[in-house]
Amino acid sequence: MKMKHREALLGYAYISPWLIGFVVLTLGPFVASFYLGFTQYNLLTAPKFIGLQNYIHILKDHDFWQSLYVTFYYAIFSVPLDLLVALVLAILLNQKVRFMRLFRTIFYLPAILPPVAVAILWNWILNPQYGILNRFLGILHLPQPQWLVTPQWTVPSFIVMSVWGVGTWMITFLAGLQDVPRSLYEAAVIDGASVWKKFWYVTLPMISPVLFFNLIMGLIGAFSYFTQAFVMGAGYGGRGAGINNAGLFYALNIYIQGFTELNMGYASALAWVLFFIVLLLTLLVFKSSSLWVYYGGEKE
Amino acid sequence: MTPQRLKLHAKALPMKPSSGRVGTRVSRLVVYLLLIGTSICFLIPFVWLILSALKSSDEIFVFPPVWLPKHWEWGNFGKxxxxxxxxxxxxxxxxxxxxxxxxxxxxxxxxxxxxxxxxxxxxxxxxxxxxxxxxxxxxxxxxxxxxxxxxxxxxxxxxxxxxxxxxxxxxxxxxxxxxxxxxxxxxxxxxxxxxxxxxxxxxxxxxxxxxxxxxxxxxxxxxxxxxxxxxxxxxxxxxxxxxxxxxxxxxxxxxxxxxxxxxxxxxxxxxxxxxxxxxxxxxxxxxxxxxxxxx
Known part of the structure; x- marks a missing residue:
């Protein structure tokens, strides 16, 4: 009994840094931000309780709808596209190729670079006149979009750039692929399975937990997308959010409201709407996961 | 053919009879082509970054853009x-x-x-x-x-x-x-x-x-x-x-x-x-x- 007590106390002692940090830096701010969402607050005078006014204003706020549109547009295309590219690259690397490490390094490298530097580099790559991407498209006689200079090509610019940074996902897929037991493939071959069937019935179910993890992280990442939006939008449009706010991502809108205009109450309300959207999407993926995520030994 | 290649073939043979050998070789070629092609795409931004950093103020705005600078402006870094x-x-x-x-x-x-x-x-x-x-x-x-x-x-x-x-x-x-x-x-x-x-x-x-x-x-x-x-x-x-x-x-x-x-x-x-x-x-x-x- 005494031993048990001692163990529990020691346990709490070890986790105490996180416990304190959780209360002060996460739980506290989490609750505070919920409360602030019902106030008007500019940091200089005390928060004024205004009930649901912030949330009513959100519904009529053009910037809110624009930021929601931009963010969904980006997420719907970039997350599946990036996951697909990452998976294909991982499958290629898993083919027992020579120079595998070299290829892996090349694909992974961009993912570790500072997002500010990456965004500035792509700003230049995507320059409609002097950038290298349009030069290539021109050589191939393909249309050369104006990228960040036109509203309709602003979000696609971010999507194109995101493909360059799929390295981390590729590494997780590769690790997942390497964990698939060889015996499963051998059994599939004996059964006469084609390459496609092997992929569909062996590879995909076996790496579905990794896909699930990446999908959740990808969604959260897409909905908190900020740095690149800030850095690349800075040169375009009056508010630094692209021409006609075409690059007004949700997190960028929160930043502008909270830290440029000092509408901290309103920014908190926006943040809570974001929280619910992300929560809803995450729950949806979790709920659906029983249909498509395979955990070894669970079914069969 | 290197010994390593031979070994790969030896491994692949029992799994894929007869026509498999050609199929394997073609598919390996495709794998390498895809890997090399994608690698080039992933590396181009780096090359473009470094070459742009070394161009003069005039050359950076040449249309259509050129790859190699005529004068390598190492002074750009200092500036x-x-x-x-x-x-x-x-x-x-x-x-x-x-x-x-x-x-x-x-x-x-x-x-x-x-x-x-x-x-x-x-x-x-x-x-x-x-x-x-x-x-x-x-x-x-x-x-x-x-x-x-x-x-x-x-x-x-x-x-x-x-x-x-x-x-x-x-x-x-x-x-x-x-x-x-x-x-x-x-x-x-x-x-x-x-x-x-x-x-x-x-x-x-x-x-x-x-x-x-x-x-x-x-x-x-x-x-x-x-x-x-x-x-x-x-x-x-x-x-x-x-x-x-x-x-x-x-x-x-x-x-x-x-x-x-x-x-x-x-x-x-x-x-x-x-x-x-x-x-x-x-x-x-x-x-x-x-x-x-x-x-």
Whole structure:
């Protein structure tokens, strides 16, 4: 009994840094931000309780709808596209190729670079006149979009750039692929399975937990997308959010409201709407996961 | 044909009879072509970055753009780096990153060990809570955290960018806990029997066994702090306190048409991460592998 007590106390002692940090830096701010969402607050005078006014204003706020549109547009295309590219690259690397490490390094490298530097580099790559991407498209006689200079090509610019940074996902897929037991493939071959069937019935179910993890992280990442939006939008449009706010991502809108205009109450309300959207999407993926995520030994 | 190739064929043969050999060879060719093609696509931005950084102000605006500069302007680097106090920015970035590494490694090791080894009421729920915090978009916490640090008088200091690291980070705690779980408890029990206390056992027996994981945490937190933009943007106003990322972003705003200088500054800001990556690639990959697949 005494031993048990001692163990529990020691346990709490070890986790105490996180416990304190959780209360002060996460739980506290989490609750505070919920409360602030019902106030008007500019940091200089005390928060004024205004009930649901912030949330009513959100519904009529053009910037809110624009930021929601931009963010969904980006997420719907970039997350599946990036996951697909990452998976294909991982499958290629898993083919027992020579120079595998070299290829892996090349694909992974961009993912570790500072997002500010990456965004500035792509700003230049995507320059409609002097950038290298349009030069290539021109050589191939393909249309050369104006990228960040036109509203309709602003979000696609971010999507194109995101493909360059799929390295981390590729590494997780590769690790997942390497964990698939060889015996499963051998059994599939004996059964006469084609390459496609092997992929569909062996590879995909076996790496579905990794896909699930990446999908959740990808969604959260897409909905908190900020740095690149800030850095690349800075040169375009009056508010630094692209021409006609075409690059007004949700997190960028929160930043502008909270830290440029000092509408901290309103920014908190926006943040809570974001929280619910992300929560809803995450729950949806979790709920659906029983249909498509395979955990070894669970079914069969 | 090299012996290695032959071996591959020998392996492939029993699996795929007759026509398989040609099929395998063609599909391997396709795999290599795809890999090489994609590699080139992934490398071009780097090449374009470096070549742009070396062009003169006239050559950067040649239409259609050319690859190689006629005059290699090595002076661009010097010009870019002295235009803003980059040495000061670098120093600030290094201070922030190093303190973050220390804070995260120490606090996360303790917390992860607590979750991995001790039984206490609420352990399961608290660990679930820890994992759940990873799913809160940080925008939700941003405003109240800012108010908190503002009330503490920490705005425009490095404190909001360093102190939180000492309270652990869910992602690294998770990573380290996975490692601790693989250590057989008998090792610690033996040390305890020899009279070592819990802390001593932790430092002398357990930690040396998880050095690779600690290295991964150190690298990730360095990368996180070094690459961070949002927090410095919010908390630092005084240019003498800026980090490299803030400085680079400001550089782009100030020199918005001098792309050769902007690219030169970008190269320099990328360099430290590249050096660390090549020095410690193994730990990057192991760390990601562990969190991605064992989740």
């Amino acid at each position: 870019a780096l002295t235009a803003l106090p980059f040495a000061r920015y670098a120093l600030n970035s290094i201070i922030i990153a190093v303190v973050n590494v220390i804070g995260n490694v120490v606090s996360c090791a303790f917390v992860a060990y607590g979750f991995a080894r001790f039984r206490f009421p609420g352990r399961r729920i608290l660990f679930m809570v820890l994992l759940a915090t990873m799913m809160i978009p940080n925008q939700v916490l941003l405003v109240p955290q800012f108010i908190l640090f503002h009330d503490l008088g920490w705005i425009n200091t490095l404190l909001p960018l360093t102190v939180p690291a000492f309270f652990g980070s869910a992602f690294y705690v998770f990573l380290l806990r996975q490692f601790f779980m693989t250590i057989p408890p008998e090792l610690e029990e033996a040390a305890m029997l020899d009279g070592a206390g819990s802390l001593r056992t932790f430092f002398t027996v357990v930690l040396p066994l998880v050095k690779p994981a600690l290295t991964a945490v150190a690298i990730f937190s360095f990368q996180g702090a070094w690459n961070d933009f949002l927090a410095p943007l919010i908390y630092l106003n005084d240019p003498s306190k800026f980090t490299l990322q803030l400085g680079l972003s400001q550089f782009q705003g100030t020199f918005h048409t001098e792309w050769n200088l902007i690219m030169a500054a970008t190269v320099v800001v990328m360099l430290p991460m590249l050096v660390i990556f090549f020095a410690a690639q193994r730990y990057f990959i192991e760390g990601i592998t562990l969190t991605g697949t064992k989740g």
